[in-house]
Amino acid sequence: MIKQVLKVKIYQPDAHYRIPFSFQRRFTYPIPPFSTVKGLICNIIGIRDDNDTRLNKIRDGLSLAIYGRYETLVKEYTWFRNLEKDSHKNRFHTAENRHLDGVPQHPGGQIPVTVDVLHNVNLLIYFYHPDNKFLQDIKNAFQNPSDRSSILHLGRAEDWLVINEIKLVELKRKFARQIPYFAWIPARDFVDNSFIVEAYEDFFNSLDGNLFRLPTFYDISNNQRIFNDYVNVKLHEGGSFKRYVFFVDESENDLPIILSKLRGS
Structure with missing residues (x-):
């Protein structure tokens, strides 16, 4: 049995994928979460508001597998500025x-912040959609992002990226026993059933990794993002495991491709 997916290889010289609720010390995930990659897709195909029907295609049909490595992690010390009136008064009275x-100063208050920044990041992202035309549209947008709504980036606005490879690949069903990357491994309710493997719950339960509940979709309320969809995953940090049958990318040394839906069952 053969399945076709879109593979995109991305390089970033610097990246920060912020872990929510980290403030004075801003921690980063080692690879981008699903919502960050979803934002890249919306940017690259030119979705600018919630009325775009393509957003429903992403919400109800797009599946992702995200793998990555980085060379070093550096803690950058910087100043963050708060432009609220009370913060300004606390500083200037x-x-x-x-x-x-x-001496004249910039307005607002300021606070020293440490930001964790990844250097020399290499990502391997797989996309699947049951609508082959929509998947081809995404591929064309990566190759020619003429409709993008902003500079292509992942993480912060300044975390620009280089696309090293874009291609449709065929996955084959084979035995595999390692994932040599950081990877989000979804719980059973969030795996794309088109790519399910035998004994998946046994595989997931035995896999090393911390559990995360990653947000994917949100509504805007009082000018704030309120996330209402989540994906339950483990953060696998690379290594081997008991041998199972997966859909694998043979061109990446039989890498198991475990695709996650952006909404659970």
């Missing part, structure tokens, strides 16, 4: 003042 020690 009055709303109108902008001088400290007789």
Whole structure:
């Protein structure tokens, strides 16, 4: 049995995939979460608002597998600025003042922040959609992102990327026993059933990795993002495991491709 998916290889010189609720020390995931890659797709095909019907195709049909490595992690020390009025007054004492020690300053308060930044990141991302035309549209957009809504990036706006390879590949059903990358491995309710393997729950339960509940889709309420869809996963940090049957990419040394839906069953 053979399945076809879109494979994209991405390089980033620097990247930060922020872990939510980390503030004065901003931690990063080692690979981008699903919502970050979903944002890249929306950007690259030119989705600009919630009324675009292609967003429903992403929500109800797109599946992802995300793998990656990085060379080093560096802690960058920087200043973050808060432009709220109370923060400005705490620093300058009055709303109108902008001088400290007789020297004019930028408005607002400021706080020292440490940001974890990954260097020399290499990502391997697989996309699947039951609508072959939509999958081809994504491939064409990667090859010619003329409809993009902003500069192509993953993570922060300044974390630009280089696309090293874009191709449709055929996955074959074979035995495999290792994933030599950081990878999000979805729980059973979030695996794309088109790519399910035998004894998947046994594989997932025995796999090393911390459990995460990653957000995927959100609504806007009072100018804030309220996430209402999540994917339950383990963060696998690379290594071998008991041999199972997977759909594998033979061109990547029989790498098991475990695709996650962006919404659970």
